[in-house]
Amino acid sequence: MNFTKRKSFTIILVLCILFVGSLLLYNFNFKSVTTNKSDNKSIVISNTENSVQFNSANDLIKYADNVIVGSIVEDNEFSKTTREYTFLVEEELKGSANSSKIKVYETNNTLNLGKKYILFLESSESTYFPETSYTSLDKDAIIEVDGQKLVCKKNELLEDYKSTNDFVQKVKTSPSLRFIREKSKDIDTLSTKEDVDVFTKSDCVYHIIPTTITYENKYIKSVKVEILKSYKGEFNENWEIILPSDIEIGNEYIVFLKKEGNTLTQTTKNKSVIRKNDTNWSDFINKYEK
Known part of the structure; x- marks a missing residue:
């Protein structure tokens, strides 16, 4: 999936584009800052002209604002081409949603009510939306969880993982967790x-x-x-x-x-x-x- 630069009004344009079924584009570069949580350095990701390819789970972890395990508990129409899914957060592997339930916006038939998933998400704030909005970095990288079995359109993402527990534990120890996307400051x-x-x-x-x-x-x-x-x-x-x-x-x-x-x-x-x-x-x- 390709990506383009964001500006302060991006959430509106992004979601409007998503609503008519177009693909989103995002681009990134890097710089270092020290976090307050530990002595380790985090890498802050900001906008650049270079495109990003998600070739592994670590790539997705690196560029995601949030990596979350949970289930779809509500599925509502948002527009003719887009669904507003309420996602019950069961475990946060990266980032903090600050809520037990979040709104995830995807094109029709992307997620299924009652199913459990591991999602690699980008978050956005808007002057129009009542709460933080989320959407998947790569629709083909959405992972469905069925007990200890994982299902994903990109099978190569799961090649190094034996089970759900194995995947979750490796995400928790991934060096890519150090990367944090720098968000534009919305007026x-x-x-x-x-x-x-x-x-x-x-x-x-x-x-x-x-x-x-x-x-x-x-x-x-x-x-x-x-x-x-x-x-x-x-x-x-x-x-x-x-x-x-x-x-x-x-x-x-x-x-x-x-x-x-x-x-x-x-x-x-x-x-x-x-x-x-x-x-x-x-x-x-x-x-x-x-």
Whole structure:
């Protein structure tokens, strides 16, 4: 599986691409830092132009944010091509999900309800998703667990392992556990601060009426809009605007957006949309209308 560079808005684009069945691309390079957990050094993996090939379990361990053993306990539709799987975490071999259940997003028919798996996951944060999102680094490297028997499309990944216990123990002692992917710093972290100036942090601030929905899933809508007023930034009708899923056609909103290429995404998770019936609507109008 090939991989491309990420930027702060990547989770939205990544999942949108995944939802229409395209393959994701990721690239990496390396530098060293010292961890606080031990005297050993960890290797932090950051974006580069070099592609990565997953030829062994150690390659997957190296580039995964999380390696987790667990079972699928819920299977829900996320979009026409994507499922939202709830994964019950039974054992963490790398990383910490900070939850007993996580959301894993995969194309249809990738995982099966009730089945147990070992997953090599990449995690992402988004201004649209309520919690951390996960997806497999390589769909062909998903390992199904059946007692002490392991099943994987990439049979070569399992050649050096005699059983489930053997695989788990070798993962726990793998030198590849030292590698940690450096994550981009999403501006969404500002949404936890009460005094954040969303207007200043935004590239574009518009008074809009959504006119057409071009794509939607459980959490987002990609929309075409009528611009009633621009308070900040230019506007091009060919730009894609991604807003929360509760946005409705015909209603008025003030939106705070970040621009990346031809895509506009909300600046923060909780403060980027003002609805006309919100108490702070008149406060904004009084402050910025001239």
